[in-house]
Amino acid sequence: MALQSLHYTNGQFEVLDQLLLPHEIKYVTIKNCEDGWNVIKRMQVRGAPLIGIVAALSLAVELRAMTFESTDHLFEHVTKQLEYLVTSRPTAVNISEVNDQLLAKLLADVLSKKLSLKEIQERVITEAEAYELADVNINMTLARHGAEHILARYQGQSVRILTHCNTGSLATAGYGTALGVVRYLHEQKRLERCFCTETRPYNQGSRLTAFELVHDKIPGTLICDSMASVLMKEQNISAVVVGADRVVANGDTANKIGTYQLAVAAKYHKVPFYVAAPGTSIDVNLSSGDEIEIEERPSSEMTAINGVAIAAPGIDCWNPAFDVTPAELITGGIITELGVLAPSQLEDKFTTKDREKKM
Numbered sequence: 369m370a371l372q373s374l375h376y377t378n379g380q381f382e383v384l385d386q387l388l389l390p391h392e393i394k395y396v397t398i399k400n401c402e403d404g405w406n407v408i409k410r411m412q413v414r415g416a417p418l419i420g421i422v423a424a425l426s427l428a429v430e431l432r433a434m435t436f437e438s439t440d441h442l443f444e445h446v447t448k449q450l451e452y453l454v455t456s457r458p459t460a461v462n463i464s465e466v467n468d469q470l471l472a473k474l475l476a477d478v479l480s481k482k483l484s485l486k487e488i489q490e491r492v493i494t495e496a497e498a499y500e501l502a503d504v505n506i507n508m509t510l511a512r513h514g515a516e517h518i519l520a521r522y523q524g525q526s527v528r529i530l531t532h533c534n535t536g537s538l539a540t541a542g543y544g545t546a547l548g549v550v551r552y553l554h555e556q557k558r559l560e561r562c563f564c565t566e567t568r569p570y571n572q573g574s575r576l577t578a579f580e581l582v583h584d585k586i587p588g589t590l591i592c593d594s595m596a597s598v599l600m601k602e603q604n605i606s607a608v609v610v611g612a613d614r615v616v617a618n619g620d621t622a623n624k625i626g627t628y629q630l631a632v633a634a635k636y637h638k639v640p641f642y643v644a645a646p647g648t649s650i651d652v653n654l655s656s657g658d659e660i661e662i663e664e665r666p667s668s669e670m671t672a673i674n675g676v677a678i679a680a681p682g683i684d685c686w687n688p689a690f691d692v693t694p695a696e697l698i699t700g701g702i703i704t705e706l707g708v709l710a711p712s713q714l715e716d717k718f719t720t721k722d723r724e725k726k727m
């Protein structure tokens with residue numbers, strides 16, 4: 369059975385508590401935006417696409433249980449709740465994307481005055497619910513583009529991929545982005561092996577990616593983050609493929625801390641470096657990576673694992689959750705649902721208003 373980061377049916381919504389993995393599979397019920405905000409903030413769900421979807425579905429379940437006095441009342445409520453959800457985690461653009469898209473559509477419906485209050489409410493719910501299925505379709509398309517691009521580079525021979533963090537079914541509504549590329553290569557019998565980093569300090573690699581690889585019987589090898597350079601030197605890595613929390617107009621990419629050093633090492637070892645990013649993670653409103661807000665997480669994530677201290681008490685810590693890889697180090701390309709792009713193509717392809725036209 370495929371791993372499911374969430375279940376959403378007939379207005380019943382639950383998410384897999386990823387803090388308990390790999391020891392326990394337990395789902396948490398989400399009844400409203402506050403529940404959604406909490407599971408995102410505590411990182412019970414994480415991964416840029418997934419947090420956008422969880423935000424949208426939290427709003428959908430909440431709206432299903434509410435009645436409004438007027439369209440103004442509905443509009444005010446949706447605006448307030450979306451603004452609140454955006455505050456849960458700052459670096460990934462996906463929740464802001466959901467915010468912008470839902471509000472623009474809601475505003476157009478309100479202004480057109482063609483629909484009743486009930487119909488408008490129903491449309492916001494339907495739009496919010498649509499993110500789940502759309503994400504799976506986008507991931508499958510981008511995974512195919514990425515895999516074909518990598519295979520073309522190696523004349524169709526089997527490849528060895530290094531990835532970082534978790535970008536699979538557990539970071540999305542299904543299939544995955546960078547890990548989707550790995551999954552697609554495996555389905556085509558063109559994956560020799562996927563190496564995944566532990567991804568300190570939160571261990572998304574060892575807890576989640578390793579779990580997915582084992583679960584889906586994809587040949588995988590776990591390495592510590594500090595082994596990446598020697599892996600590239602000695603283990604014939606065909607490509608590094610990572611995900612993204614925010615790709616900005618010039619191609620600079622925020623992703624899990626440690627991505628930048630992988631890109632530097634890949635450049636030195638002449639290993640192509642790819643970023644896999646759905647359009648929902650592309651933000652052409654920012655022009656360079658310097659403008660991206662980087663979330664800093666509590667030092668307890670570095671100094672303890674499951675409450676057991678692993679660092680000297682009293683040591684000072686710096687714990688940025690993400691770093692920015694400059695576009696010039698993304699030597700393979702940016703894998704999207706519209707194809708594998710060079711940074712210079714992003715602005716044209718992902719100007720929000722024409723995105724649907726260009727697909």
Ligand code: MRU
Pocket residue numbers: 414415416417460532533534535536539540544545546572610611612613623624625689
């Ligand atoms: O802190 P996290 O676990 O939410 O960070 C996740 C990552 O950095 C992923 O690489 C990124 O969100 C892409 S997930 C398809």
